[in-house]
Amino acid sequence: MANLADSFLADLDELSDNEGYPEEDNAEAAGRDDDEDDDMPDLESLNYDDLDSVSKLQKTQRYNDIMQKVENALQKGTDFSNQGSILEEDPEYQLIVDCNALSVDIENEIIIIHNFIRDKYRLKFPELESLVHHPIDYARVVKKIGNEMDLTLVDLEGLLPSAIIMVVSVTASTTSGKPLSEDNLEKTTEACDRALTLDASKKKVLDFVESRMGYIAPNLSAIVGSAVASKLMGTAGGLGALAKMPACNVQLLGAKRKNLAGFSTATSQFRVGYLEQTEVFQSTPPPLRTRACRLIAAKSTLAARIDSIRGDPTGKAGRNLLEEIRKKIEKWQEPPPAKLPKPLPVPDSEPKKKRGGRRLRKMKERYAQTDMMKLANRMQFGIPEESSLGDGLGEGYGMLGQAGSGKLRVSAGQSKLAAKVAKKFKEKSYGSSGATSGLTSSLAFTPVQGIELSNPQVQGNLLGGGTQSTYFSETGTFSKIRRTQ
Numbered sequence: 090m091a092n093l094a095d096s097f098l099a100d101l102d103e104l105s106d107n108e109g110y111p112e113e114d115n116a117e118a119a120g121r122d123d124d125e126d127d128d129m130p131d132l133e134s135l136n137y138d139d140l141d142s143v144s145k146l147q148k149t150q151r152y153n154d155i156m157q158k159v160e161n162a163l164q165k166g167t168d169f170s171n172q173g174s175i176l177e178e179d180p181e182y183q184l185i186v187d188c189n190a191l192s193v194d195i196e197n198e199i200i201i202i203h204n205f206i207r208d209k210y211r212l213k214f215p216e217l218e219s220l221v222h223h224p225i226d227y228a229r230v231v232k233k234i235g236n237e238m239d240l241t242l243v244d245l246e247g248l249l250p251s252a253i254i255m256v257v258s259v260t261a262s263t264t265s266g267k268p269l270s271e272d273n274l275e276k277t278t279e280a281c282d283r284a285l286t287l288d289a290s291k292k293k294v295l296d297f298v299e300s301r302m303g304y305i306a307p308n309l310s311a312i313v314g315s316a317v318a319s320k321l322m323g324t325a326g327g328l329g330a331l332a333k334m335p336a337c338n339v340q341l342l343g344a345k346r347k348n349l350a351g352f353s354t355a356t357s358q359f360r361v362g363y364l365e366q367t368e369v370f371q372s373t374p375p376p377l378r379t380r381a382c383r384l385i386a387a388k389s390t391l392a393a394r395i396d397s398i399r400g401d402p403t404g405k406a407g408r409n410l411l412e413e414i415r416k417k418i419e420k421w422q423e424p425p426p427a428k429l430p431k432p433l434p435v436p437d438s439e440p441k442k443k444r445g446g447r448r449l450r451k452m453k454e455r456y457a458q459t460d461m462m463k464l465a466n467r468m469q470f471g472i473p474e475e476s477s478l479g480d481g482l483g484e485g486y487g488m489l490g491q492a493g494s495g496k497l498r499v500s501a502g503q504s505k506l507a508a509k510v511a512k513k514f515k516e517k518s519y520g521s522s523g524a525t526s527g528l529t530s531s532l533a534f535t536p537v538q539g540i541e542l543s544n545p546q547v548q549g550n551l552l553g554g555g556t557q558s559t560y561f562s563e564t565g566t567f568s569k570i571r572r573t574q
Contacts (some may be wrong), residue, residue, distance in 0.1 A: 140280050143205055146198040147283065155191050156290060158184055159297045182328070185301055188294045189323020195291045199224050202284045206231055209277045213266045220257055221249065225288050230257070232281040236268045295319065308392035308400075308407030312385065312414070313367045320363045321389070332390070332397035339393075340364060340386035364389070369414055377421050384414055464488045 146152055162184065203224035210217065210231050221227045229248050237243055240261040245254045269277065299315035306328055309318045324342045325331035331339070343362030361378075364370055364385050373381040388410040395406050465487040468474055472491060477483035 138276070140202075140205060140276060140283065144198055144202050144280075144283060146194055147287070152191065152194075155184070155187050156293070159188060159294055163293070163297055163300075181301055182305055185298050185305055185319070185322070186327050188298050189319060192291055192294050192298075192323060195287050195294070199284055199287050199291075202280050202287070203227060206277055206280045206284070209273050209280070210269070211266075212273070213269050214261060214264055215266055216260045216264055217257065220253060220260065225284065228281040228284040232278060232285075235278070236274050238268065298323075303404070306393065306396040307402060307404030308395045308410070309389060311404045311407030312369075312389050312392050312411045313364065317363050317366050320366075321393075324363070328393060328397050332394040334390065336383070336387040336390040339390050340382055369411070369418070373418055374422065377418065380421065381414075381418055384417060388414055461489065 141148075162181065206228060207218050213236065214234070217230065218227065221230055226249065230245065233245060233248060234240065234243055238261075240258045245257070249257070295316065298319040302310045302315040302318050306318050306322065309321070309328075309331075313321070321339065321342055322328055322331055325334055325339075341362050342364075361370075361382050364382055365378075367385060369385060370378060370381055392407045392410055395401055400406065465485070467488045469488050469491060473481070474488070475486045475490065477486075
């Protein structure tokens with residue numbers, strides 16, 4: 090018992106020792122969380138009335154440095170002096186990777202500013218956010234309208250389609266909004282200007298990336314285009330990472346979860362990212378777009394691997410892959426071949442070899458059509474045939490029995506085989522014995538003619554009496570042989 094109690098206490102001590110480590114881990118995790126909280130601003134402490142506290146990208150050093158390098162590169166033009174060097178060491182390639190990351194940050198910043206503008210301008214025109222969905226279009230319309238209540242005095246041509254302009258004008262005449270204060274209007278206008286500035290910077294960055302994609306990734310740009318190629322490289326993290334990625338993952342780059350709000354998913358394109366923006370994908374019929382997207386992703390991966398090792402700087406391999414994609418899509422759209430009527434095979438003109446001989450002749454005679462069947466299958470003109478049920482009902486008899494007294498009579502024509510069998514059985518005795526009892530019959534049963542009359546006495550005379558032996562004769566005598574001494 091003492092040993093059991095000691096072991097139990099030892100287990101408790103081990104458990105208590107192990108429980109001390111998670112507390113330390115939790116403390117370290119809490120410390121890391123505190124550090125992260127120090128780096129990130131507190132959501133409650135953010136002042137949403139101040140635009141600078143919400144949008145901070147334009148004031149960062151990284152944004153200013155990249156934009157300065159992009160402007161200098163655009164003014165200098167394309168430099169192909171380092172074309173033979175390693176791609177990762179090329180400064181323009183590093184700048185393209187930074188530009189791709191910056192374009193993603195600019196998009197997120199524009200969304201933040203759009204939310205700021207929408208919250209401020211909701212007091213003036215609450216229905217506008219449901220009519221104009223694009224953030225940049227929304228910012229342009231808000232800046233153009235300002236604090237004007239009568240939209241008939243505002244010219245929105247060139248900013249929105251004519252149909253949407255009409256809807257916005259009609260909705261503004263019945264809106265419940267009120268004019269903004271000078272402070273809110275100034276903050277809203279400043280936010281619109283900042284969103285438009287960021288959009289211009291994004292276009293400049295994309296123009297630079299597209300202008301350099303013909304040098305960085307000529308084969309990939311030949312298939313998907315410079316814009317899509319830059320987006321794929323930016324999302325994947327560079328051309329090297331894109332080359333190492335499988336085709337099934339390249340297909341999903343840029344894909345977003347779609348909220349259909351309970352509507353049908355039959356016409357929605359799921360699992361398609363930036364590749365849906367390519368010209369080949371858009372020109373493909375909708376039923377074949379899923380297959381086309383897989384094909385484009387596979388060929389784009391091959392092109393990215395060629396570009397990563399500088400395999401073909403001219404882009405000829407990419408153009409060949411693009412032509413192969415188009416040919417396959419055209420092949421898919423061809424109608425199936427028409428089914429032609431299959432002609433009958435040509436009959437053999439040579440006579441076939443048939444088996445002959447005595448056995449075959451016997452079989453043909455055994456299964457040959459009898460004269461009775463020939464007459465039953467034949468009809469005489471002008472004379473009705475007899476039938477089994479009468480009045481033409483039942484099985485017809487044809488010309489059977491029409492030549493005689495009306496009964497079914499058939500002339501017995503003995504065949505060669507029947508004659509041979511009859512001759513064979515006549516050699517044997519099918520009659521009764523030679524006894525003279527009252528039970529003796531003169532009828533003999535033969536397999537050929539059935540019941541046959543026979544004379545037992547004649548058979549007896551031919552074969553001998555019943556007591557006749559094969560070795561002795563009634564007329565014969567024993568011969569005496571004399572012994573010679």
